[in-house]
Amino acid sequence: MNTPYEVISAFLDDEPFDPEDLARALDDPTGRTLLIDSLMLRRIVQPTDVMPPMTAAAPARRFGWRIAAAAAMFVMAVTGGYLVGERRSIAPADEAPPPTRVVQAVPFTPAGGVR
Amino acid sequence: MADSAGLFAAHHHKVFKYFCRAVGRGDTARDLTQEVFLRVSRSPVATNGDGSAWLFRIARNLVLDHHRSRSRHPEPSALIHEAARPAHQDVSAAVNEALGALPDLDRDVFLMREVSGLGYDEIAEACELTADAVRSRIHRTRVQLRDQLAAPIATSRTMAATRSGRTRKDDQ
Numbered sequence: 001m002n003t004p005y006e007v008i009s010a011f012l013d014d015e016p017f018d019p020e021d022l023a024r025a026l027d028d029p030t031g032r033t034l035l036i037d038s039l040m041l042r043r044i045v046q047p048t049d050v051m052p053p054m055t056a057a058a059p060a061r062r063f064g065w066r067i068a069a070a071a072a073m074f075v076m077a078v079t080g081g082y083l084v085g086e087r088r089s090i091a092p093a094d095e096a097p098p099p100t101r102v103v104q105a106v107p108f109t110p111a112g113g114v115r
Numbered sequence: 116m117a118d119s120a121g122l123f124a125a126h127h128h129k130v131f132k133y134f135c136r137a138v139g140r141g142d143t144a145r146d147l148t149q150e151v152f153l154r155v156s157r158s159p160v161a162t163n164g165d166g167s168a169w170l171f172r173i174a175r176n177l178v179l180d181h182h183r184s185r186s187r188h189p190e191p192s193a194l195i196h197e198a199a200r201p202a203h204q205d206v207s208a209a210v211n212e213a214l215g216a217l218p219d220l221d222r223d224v225f226l227m228r229e230v231s232g233l234g235y236d237e238i239a240e241a242c243e244l245t246a247d248a249v250r251s252r253i254h255r256t257r258v259q260l261r262d263q264l265a266a267p268i269a270t271s272r273t274m275a276a277t278r279s280g281r282t283r284k285d286d287q
Contacts, residue, residue, distance in 0.1 A: 009254040013228055015235050037261045044264065045229055047132050047209050049141030109241040 004028075008035050012042070121155045122166045128279065129167070129231040130174050136226050137178045139211040147177050167233055172276035175223050175241060182219070206267045213263040217256060224249055225256040 007025050008019040012035070025031035134144035151173050165219055186287055214222050227233045228249075235246040235253075242249070261268060 003254065003256075006250060006254045009257060010250060012255065013235065015250065034261070036257070036272065037268050038257050040228055040268045040275070041257060041261055041264065042159060043275075044206055044267050044271050045226075045260075047135035047141075047144075047230065048143060048207055049131075049135045100234075 003036050005031055008038065011035075012038055119152065122155060122170060123152050125165065126167055126170050129233075130170060133171070133174060133226050133231045134178065136211065136230050137216055137222065138181055139215065143181070147174070147181065150177055164237070164240075167231075168237045171227055171231070171233065171237070171241035179219060179221065206270070209264060209267055213260055216263070217259070220244075221252055221256045221259075224252045225260070226251050 002022070005025050007017045007021040008031060011022050026035065127148060131144055131148045134147045135141055137145055140149065151170060154169065154173055174200055216224070217225070220242060224244070227238045227241060228235075233241070235249045238244070238249045239246045244252075
């Protein structure tokens with residue numbers, strides 16, 4: 001302790017102190033006045049502003065949620081695309097597809113007739 | 116180890132109260148409190164204790180930045196409202212003025228103890244001091260503020276005595 005009254009501060013702040021030192025400091029009227037004034041000082045320094053209701057900011061978690069949503073959408077798009085493609089391709093890939101129209105070949109005849 | 120939501124729930128009122136007196140304005144205190152927890156949520160929680168020393172180290176840096184920027188760009192509104200201040204705010208203004216006249220470190224050590232309720236060890240960690248240095252600074256600052264705020268302290272004593280007398284009469 002640097003001054004005989006520092007023990008009063010330790011007592012006020014609920015920090016370790018020597019009871020003998022405190023008794024000596026409070027034997028002195030100056031020490032008693034300091035104790036009371038320090039209590040009054042503590043009272044008047046308390047801020048009067050009130051903290052508005054706030055919620056914890058968690059941008060990191062929100063960012064993670066967005067990544068997860070984007071990944072889920074990507075997986076759904078890929079899976080959907082695969083399933084649609086699977087359903088449309090009924091014929092095996094190594095066979096030629098069945099003809100949808102048959103064109104009959106006709107022998108060529110020139111406009112002037114055959115010479 | 117605590118997560119950022121846990122730190123917020125446990126400490127945001129203490130941090131806000133510290134800012135209220137350290138910067139002297141409730142709206143700025145709210146903004147700075149949000150800034151502390153925004154920083155906390157962006158970085159891994161770097162503490163092994165309950166986190167208050169770490170939080171207050173961040174808070175203290177923000178206050179120092181705030182005072183630095185205010186010294187470059189002073190706010191005229193404080194002067195404009197000076198005359199129109201209601202009487203009940205006089206004590207608060209006198210406290211802010213006395214705190215503003217203190218060296219930064221003394222003011223912060225004092226406020227962390229008196230307003231936010233941190234222990235000497237936590238303050239020592241937040242301000243990179245020893246616990247003995249914290250004890251000496253707090254005591255010295257108390258004595259200094261007691262001299263500067265003699266009138267509001269005397270009023271507070273009188274009011275406390277009056278209240279106490281009234282309570283005693285009510286008890287009889």
